[in-house]
Amino acid sequence: MTARVFAPLPRILTRTFRETAAAVWHRHRDDGSTASDPLVVIFNASSDVADADGISMRFGVPIASCAMADALKLEPTRAGNPNEIFRIDGADELVIDGAAYDVESCRADGYGMLTIVLRG
Numbered sequence: 203m204t205a206r207v208f209a210p211l212p213r214i215l216t217r218t219f220r221e222t223a224a225a226v227w228h229r230h231r232d233d234g235s236t237a238s239d240p241l242v243v244i245f246n247a248s249s250d251v252a253d254a255d256g257i258s259m260r261f262g263v264p265i266a267s268c269a270m271a272d273a274l275k276l277e278p279t280r281a282g283n284p285n286e287i288f289r290i291d292g293a294d295e296l297v298i299d300g301a302a303y304d305v306e307s308c309r310a311d312g313y314g315m316l317t318i319v320l321r322g
Contacts, residue, residue: 211314225268241296243296296320
């Protein structure tokens with residue numbers, strides 16, 4: 203019952219709070235090829251982030267969120283681990299409003315959304 207209630211949440215969030223222009227997801231695939239596709243994101247250019255231990259805080263960190271289903275439509279080979287859909291080894295980049303950001307971390311929230319911490 204609960205899963206059914208939360209199932210449409212990613213679609214509702216991205217439709218309501220998305221950026222006016224889609225971001226562009228540049229990525230390097232395992233086979234050596236590259237791809238660039240538009241991706242609907244919710245973008246916050248300046249967020250505050252506390253680490254898991256709660257010891258340090260960072261201010262002004264850009265964060266993007268997207269529906270996991272949208273990302274997997276573009277890159278279905280990365281479905282194994284939701285926290286690795288966006289690569290943090292420099293292979294992935296998001297261009298949002300003309301600014302390029304490298305992916306620092308990616309984590310699933312458990313409700314079908316991905317939170318992507320960016321740097322750049």
